[in-house]
Amino acid sequence: MTVTETPAATAPLTTPYAAPHDAPESAAGSRLRTRDLSLGYDDRVVVDGVTLEVPTGRTTAVVGPNGCGKSTLLRGLGRLLRPRGGSVLLDGDEIGSLPTREVARRLGLLPQQPIVPEGVSVLELVERGRHPHHGLFRTWSRTDEEAVASALERTDLVHLAHVGVDSLSGGQRQRVWLAMVLAQATPVLLLDEPTSFLDVAHQLDVLDLVRRMCDDDGTTVVMVLHDLAMAARYADHLVAMRDGRVVAEGSPADVVTPAVIEEVFGVAATVLSDPETGAPVVIPRRRTS
Amino acid sequence: MSVAAPPRTPTERDTPTVDALTRARRGPRRRRAVVVAVLVLLVVALVLVRALLGDYRVSFVDAVRIIGGEPVPGASFVLMESTLPRALVAVLAGAAFGAAGAAFQVMLRNPLASPDVLGITLGASAAAVLAVVAFGVRGTPVTLAALAGSVLAALVILSQAGGRGGATGRMVLVGVALAAGLSALVHWLLVRASIYQAQDALVWLSGSLNTVTWTDIVRLLVLDAVLLPAALVLAGRLPVLGLGDDLAAALGVRVTRLRVGVTVVVVALVAAATAVVGPVAFVGFLSGPIARRLVPGRPSVGVAALVGAVVVVGADYLAAYAIPGTALPVGLVTGLLGAPVLLWMLRSRPTTQEGR
Numbered sequence: 001m002t003v004t005e006t007p008a009a010t011a012p013l014t015t016p017y018a019a020p021h022d023a024p025e026s027a028a029g030s031r032l033r034t035r036d037l038s039l040g041y042d043d044r045v046v047v048d049g050v051t052l053e054v055p056t057g058r059t060t061a062v063v064g065p066n067g068c069g070k071s072t073l074l075r076g077l078g079r080l081l082r083p084r085g086g087s088v089l090l091d092g093d094e095i096g097s098l099p100t101r102e103v104a105r106r107l108g109l110l111p112q113q114p115i116v117p118e119g120v121s122v123l124e125l126v127e128r129g130r131h132p133h134h135g136l137f138r139t140w141s142r143t144d145e146e147a148v149a150s151a152l153e154r155t156d157l158v159h160l161a162h163v164g165v166d167s168l169s170g171g172q173r174q175r176v177w178l179a180m181v182l183a184q185a186t187p188v189l190l191l192d193e194p195t196s197f198l199d200v201a202h203q204l205d206v207l208d209l210v211r212r213m214c215d216d217d218g219t220t221v222v223m224v225l226h227d228l229a230m231a232a233r234y235a236d237h238l239v240a241m242r243d244g245r246v247v248a249e250g251s252p253a254d255v256v257t258p259a260v261i262e263e264v265f266g267v268a269a270t271v272l273s274d275p276e277t278g279a280p281v282v283i284p285r286r287r288t289s
Numbered sequence: 290m291s292v293a294a295p296p297r298t299p300t301e302r303d304t305p306t307v308d309a310l311t312r313a314r315r316g317p318r319r320r321r322a323v324v325v326a327v328l329v330l331l332v333v334a335l336v337l338v339r340a341l342l343g344d345y346r347v348s349f350v351d352a353v354r355i356i357g358g359e360p361v362p363g364a365s366f367v368l369m370e371s372t373l374p375r376a377l378v379a380v381l382a383g384a385a386f387g388a389a390g391a392a393f394q395v396m397l398r399n400p401l402a403s404p405d406v407l408g409i410t411l412g413a414s415a416a417a418v419l420a421v422v423a424f425g426v427r428g429t430p431v432t433l434a435a436l437a438g439s440v441l442a443a444l445v446i447l448s449q450a451g452g453r454g455g456a457t458g459r460m461v462l463v464g465v466a467l468a469a470g471l472s473a474l475v476h477w478l479l480v481r482a483s484i485y486q487a488q489d490a491l492v493w494l495s496g497s498l499n500t501v502t503w504t505d506i507v508r509l510l511v512l513d514a515v516l517l518p519a520a521l522v523l524a525g526r527l528p529v530l531g532l533g534d535d536l537a538a539a540l541g542v543r544v545t546r547l548r549v550g551v552t553v554v555v556v557a558l559v560a561a562a563t564a565v566v567g568p569v570a571f572v573g574f575l576s577g578p579i580a581r582r583l584v585p586g587r588p589s590v591g592v593a594a595l596v597g598a599v600v601v602v603g604a605d606y607l608a609a610y611a612i613p614g615t616a617l618p619v620g621l622v623t624g625l626l627g628a629p630v631l632l633w634m635l636r637s638r639p640t641t642q643e644g645r
Contacts, residue, residue: 080538104541115398115533123310124528124586131529132541142307149306158306162313184540 031056031220032077032107032188036086039069039076046072048244049086054188054237059214059221061235063228065265069244070224071112071192077222078109078190090188104132108186110177112193116165122176123161126151129183151182155209171202178209189213191223195230203227207234228265232256233279240264256280262288317586324583328595332380335602339376340368343609347372378501378565379602379619381509383572385562387597388520389555390573391580391590395527396551397457400634403574404439404559407464410568411471412442413560417493418475422482427489432564435493439563442467443556450548456534460548496569496620498605505565512561517594520554523547524590569604570620571627572597578634600626 030053039047047069054060054077062070075081077088079095088095090107108129116125129151130144152158155175160168165176174194181189194210195203211234213219225231231238232252240248240255241264248260261269261282266289272281341347347355347364355365390403404410416438420431445467449459475494479487492500526547530537534544559573580593604622611617 075535078539080535100538100543101541104539107539109535109539111533111535111539113533114536115531117398117528117531119585120531121586123313125532128529128532128540131526145307145310149310152310153306158309161310 030054031091032222033089034077034086035089037073037076037083037088038085039072039081040084041072045084046244047076050241050244050246051086052239052246052249054220054222056220057214057218058236059211059223059234060237060239061231062222062224062239062241063226063231063264064241064247066226068241068264070241072244073241074109074190074192074222074224078107079103080109101132104184104186106186107188107190108181108184109190110181110192110194112196114177116173118166120165121162122157122165122168122179123148123152125165125176126157126161126179126183129180129185132184147183147185151179154182154212155179170197171199171205174198174202174206175209178206182213187218188220189222191221193224193226195225195227203230210234228256228261228282232282233274233277252280253278256282317584321584321589321592324592325595328583328592328599332595332598332602335599335606336376336380339379339602339606340373343367343372374501374503374506375498375605376602377506378509379498379605380598381506381513382562382566382569383598383601384517384594385509385513385558385597386569386572386601387576387580388517388590388594389558389562390575390597391577391593392520392524392527392551393555393573394577395524395590396530396548397461398531399457399461400578401574402457402461402464403577404555405568405571405573406468407442407446407461408468408471409439409442409446409464409556409559410563410573411468411475412438412440413563414438414493414568415471415474415478416441418478418482418490421490421493422478422486425486431489431493435564436560439556439560442471443552447549447552450545450552456545456548492567492618494568494620495618495624496563496567497618498566499616499618501565509561509565512557516554516558516561520551520558520590520594523551523554527551528587566601567618567620569601570624571630572600572623575623575627575630576600579630 032054034050034052037047037050037052038045050073062073064070072081076083079088082096090098090103095103095107126148127144130140130147133144149158152161155178157172157175157179160172165173168176178194181191191210194206198206207230210221210223214221214236223235225235232255235252238248238250238252238255239246240260247264248255256271257280258269258271261267261271261284265284266287268285268288270283270285272283273279274281337349341349341352345363345367347361347368351361351364352368355361355368386405390405393404393407394400394402396402413435417431417435419438420426420434424430426434446460446464449463450456479490482490526542529540529542530544530547532540537547538544562569576593576597577590579596580589583596584592600623601619604626605619608617608619608622611622
């Protein structure tokens with residue numbers, strides 16, 4: 001685990017191995033915002049008029065039932081989908097108007113199931129995270145090497161660096177992907193269901209790591225999670241969605257209430273308080289709709 | 290480039306890992322350099338063998354004199370009009386096929402997806418045969434028809450390059466279907482053709498270096514000189530595309546644009562080479578996988594180009610002299626070599642540098 005030496009108040013906006021850029025924090029204090037954002041595929045509207053301010057340097061979790069548009073919203077935030085209406089602003093600029101590579105230096109995105117190329121080793125995969133920091137002609141610098149080394153150390157993968165990714169377990173693989181986005185070293189990071197298909201121990205593993213990226217580096221994290229308990233425990237800020245709209249937003253204690261859970265998931269639930277952390281704990285009772 | 294913000298993580302801890310990574314990188318780098326050097330030497334050696342050791346042997350000293358401009362009776366003609374142009378065009382066409390095949394296979398994440406399997410080469414063949422059989426033309430119009438044919442075939446495949454999800458799979462499927470249809474068209478045309486037309490058309494079915502001129506060489510050299518570096522630069526981004534469209538886009542790659550760019554370069558390479566030597570079978574298909582086994586890890590279009598050159602020069606030599614008195618078309622030899630190599634590929638999957 002790494003130690004933060006700089007006080008949080010003066011923490012730089014960039015992680016150590018990012019290319020320097022002066023991205024001014026916008027007046028509203030949010031690097032990533034949407035304004036009345038609508039997204040969809042073909043003739044289907046999936047995200048419908050979402051206005052969001054992602055808190056900078058904090059971890060935001062987007063929760064909601066299957067098909068509520070949370071993954072689509074994440075794709076929109078990561079400019080993988082062109083908005084049908086409204087806009088996504090990164091550091092105050094329309095994200096679609098920025099050069100692709102420039103966006104990739106400020107904002108990383110990990111899809112739910114990326115492709116593992118045949119025969120690729122952990123190191124080769126993590127190295128690809130440095131792609132946005134290279135010009136037209138690839139040159140591998142000391143900074144790249146340090147970023148990759150640091151990413152491997154923080155994900156505890158140094159001893160597996162030369163092992164083939166296809167021979168790793170699901171939990172190890174997810175660590176490899178996180179190491180790749182760590183090497184990318186973006187101040188903003190979007191994660192789509194980073195814990196799906198993982199057992200509870202590996203879920204904690206991954207989320208602890210995400211938490212450290214946020215706390216130690218000041219990375220702004222937005223992750224889609226379907227597990228409400230994990231979201232409440234690990235996120236500073238929750239966004240609850242249903243049918244393409246934001247139903248509730250705020251701190252876990254504000255959002256995880258019986259009323260919101262019923263509205264979002266259609267499930268009656270009791271909410272208790274975790275005796276250790278004070279985080280809300282959800283006990284689902286029955287379906288109501 | 291300016292230096293990044295000072296690391297906030299304790300740097301003393303970083304150093305051993307950084308050093309270990311840097312050290313670990315040396316092995317593959319050295320291997321790559323050795324492979325490239327050996328392949329270049331092999332190409333030069335094969336060109337010398339092909340140019341000098343034919344039916345009529347030309348001594349090395351004579352060859353130097355001839356190239357220096359001094360005529361040597363007999364040897365001058367053989368070297369300058371037959372063996373040397375053949376050897377050079379084999380290198381240029383082989384490199385083009387090899388690079389094009391490897392780039393396509395990596396881009397489409399499919400070892401079967403080389404231009405010769407996906408109907409781009411067959412597009413050239415079909416158009417050339419159509420020109421010969423249906424319109425009775427010869428010479429340059431046939432070459433132009435071949436170019437148009439491969440471009441048309443590529444456009445059909447490119448129409449699937451954009452859009453959401455599974456673009457690579459669609460490109461491969463459409464290409465395979467296209468190849469099947471074009472192959473049927475070629476057969477139908479040959480059935481209708483007279484024996485003389487069929488003779489003319491045959492070159493466009495198997496590939497041959499029999500009718501190479503210096504003009505062809507210069508043309509192909511110029512195209513290779515532009516297209517091969519372009520292929521190498523674009524290929525540098527393909528490893529990132531291999532992680533899937535979404536992640537590639539997140540890493541700053543313009544996915545559709547890269548796919549269109551690679552396809553254009555690949556088609557230009559294939560069309561340029563096919564127009565001169567015909568569709569030499571399997572070279573595009575084989576070079577990439579062979580290169581990957583020589584240099585594991587990153588896919589290497591440059592190594593594949595060298596492999597392609599070696600294969601075509603070597604195969605042409607075999608084609609000319611393996612059976613005394615019979616000059617086979619080079620495509621027949623590469624086709625014959627292709628089958629066993631394919632089986633060998635199936636048995637030995639590429640490995641990572643585990644345990645290095």
